[in-house]
Amino acid sequence: MNKSFPAIFALALFLSVLLFNYAAAQSTVQERIKQVENNLTENLQTNDAGPMNLQKRMEHYKVNGLSIAVIKDYKIDWVKAYGVADAASKIPVTDQTLFQAASISKSLNAVGVMKLFKSKHLDLFADINTYLSSWKFPYDSLSKGKKINTANLLSHTAGLSVHGFGGYEPGTPLPSVIQILNGTKPANSGAVRSVFEPGIRQQYSGGGTTITQLMVTDISKERYEKYMSDQVLKPMGMLNSTFAQSPAGLKRGLLATGYDVGGKEVKGKYHIYPEQAPAGLWTNPADLARYIIETQLAYEGRSAKVLDQETTKLRLTPYMNAEAALGVFIEDYNGLKYFGHGGANEGFRSGYYGSLAGGNGLVIMVNSDNGEIIQELINSIATVYDFKGLNKTEKIKLANVSEKDLDSYLGDYQLTPKLVLTITREGKQVYAQATGQSRIEAFAETSSKFFFKVIHANMEFVKDDQGKVTKMIFNQGGRIEAKKL
Known part of the structure; x- marks a missing residue:
């Protein structure tokens, strides 16, 4: 019995080291998951906007369910599911959900x-x-x-x-x-x-x-x-x-x-x-x-x-x-x-x-x-794992546009014979709303040029020699000159 003690002790020591290493590895994985969950960024990040939380972005985009897998060194590092697969039945998303x-x-x-x-x-x-x-x-x-x-x-x-x-x-x-x-x-x-x-x-x-x-x-x-x-x-x-x-x-x-x-x-x-x-x-x-x-x-x-x-x-x-x-x-x-x-x-x-x-x-x-959250998550994963090239975040400093200029941009613009773009504002936040569509936020790149985050488009307001806004130039896969009505 005494002769076998060193062997038993060695085995116990080996197992304890193995368990410790496993626990440490799991802890590291959990840390990476937490970092990914809290480092979401938009492709166009304005001023001093910081990283965002996954759960809050799901709520923002009205995304019911989401599932992620991350690969590191030819192995699945982790898989995690969030939200519900079916809201009416309150069935949660799992890593098996299809x-x-x-x-x-x-x-x-x-x-x-x-x-x-x-x-x-x-x-x-x-x-x-x-x-x-x-x-x-x-x-x-x-x-x-x-x-x-x-x-x-x-x-x-x-x-x-x-x-x-x-x-x-x-x-x-x-x-x-x-x-x-x-x-x-x-x-x-x-x-x-x-x-x-x-x-x-x-x-x-x-x-x-x-x-x-x-x-x-x-x-x-x-x-x-x-x-x-x-x-x-x-x-x-x-x-x-x-x-x-x-x-x-x-x-x-x-x-x-x-x-x-x-x-x-x-x-x-x-x-x-x-x-x-x-x-x-x-x-x-x-x-x-x-x-x-x-x-x-x-x-x-x-x-x-x-x-x-x-x-x-x-x-x-x-x-x-x-x-x-x-x-x-x-x-x-x-x-x-x-x-x-x-x-x-x-x-x-x-x-x-x-x-x-x-x-x-x-x-x-x-x-x-709504797939906007996907790129935001890719940006986060790329940051945490240093996947070079995949983080598409671009930081843009917003222009400070005067109240007078903002007021001059308000109104309706004729994009096509049947499509009108209406510009409104709440405080200094500008909104654009096309006929029959939801309004979307517009952000000032210069005093006269604005871009959108949810669509790949921008608009620029044009004034005449007297300083009156006469038209808008709208770019989305092509240029449209829209007369102010």
Whole structure:
């Protein structure tokens, strides 16, 4: 008994050290979580505005539920959920709650398509009609004799129509994929057709991604959701995710309910997307983090659960410009590159980033049409974890505009024949309200120029030689001269 005492003592000491290290690591994780929760910043931060609290920003934006995953050194550092998945039933969001990933679906779809390329069932650079058997793309004069290839479809360089899809209320008739592509009832979107010749520039097209969905089923002879589950999701460890519309056999409350910007529930709780490849994935941040990590490891040749290094590098290489790769967009910050994608379905917003080096990343999903909080959280995570380039916060010092000038700006401005922009103020805070829309705050960049935080736009008031305001120049993706009424 005495001889075994040193061994027992050594084991006890080892366990105590192990537990201490684990407790210390957990403490550090909790500290990082707390820092992230309290360091949210807007992209445009005015004057001496400081960091903000996550819970308060959720209340501000009327976001019911939110879920986060952070990746550090090729591992999930933490996953945490906030708020409610369904406000009426008061079902809380958990790390298992599934959200609609919306256009993030395109990233996973591309993995499935690249799996067919890797197994030599598909040539990325051949005419897509070579692999379409149940339907053929109807080339016309707009394509100018050029053929569309699969790489074009995945990188949005095919010159095709239909940016995105609105989905369908539960219980309403659902179109087939061919009906969607032809724009025939009950499809609620237009036909997917050429708008310019393929291969000359990028134009985002969920319609083009839907063609790849049909290619997958025509080649594999399987239902799309089964192929994606067996060949992509399960091998990556995304065991809670599905492309099924609607998911069956799940526990009550596992699917998040979608809400509009005012916090009102989407009719039927969520929309159904037979356009599975561009919009149909149900998932959560933990599962998407597993996809990101596997992609990072495969890119470095350290894993090949679905795609090998060569195929992964091809998928993450921009095809015709500096950003659009195959199912992902690449952002380059002085040589530090990230792959990622955002998502927007009715009642849902989401976004993810994964670094091409170092094994870092993040995923954020909300069950709201208001996605402003996502970038604020990205800014916070980037600050706490030093993810260079991802913090988009820009500090702007507001101009001090005189009461006389502010009063001269008040009134109505004719943006279009049917759209009037009304300028009002409360104290020194200026507001703009377009016909039939909510009013939004405007902030003074100069004594005559104002910008908005909630939309990417600005307005500048123009005076005549007598100092009277005669018009406004409004910039939002284009310049409009609006006469003062």
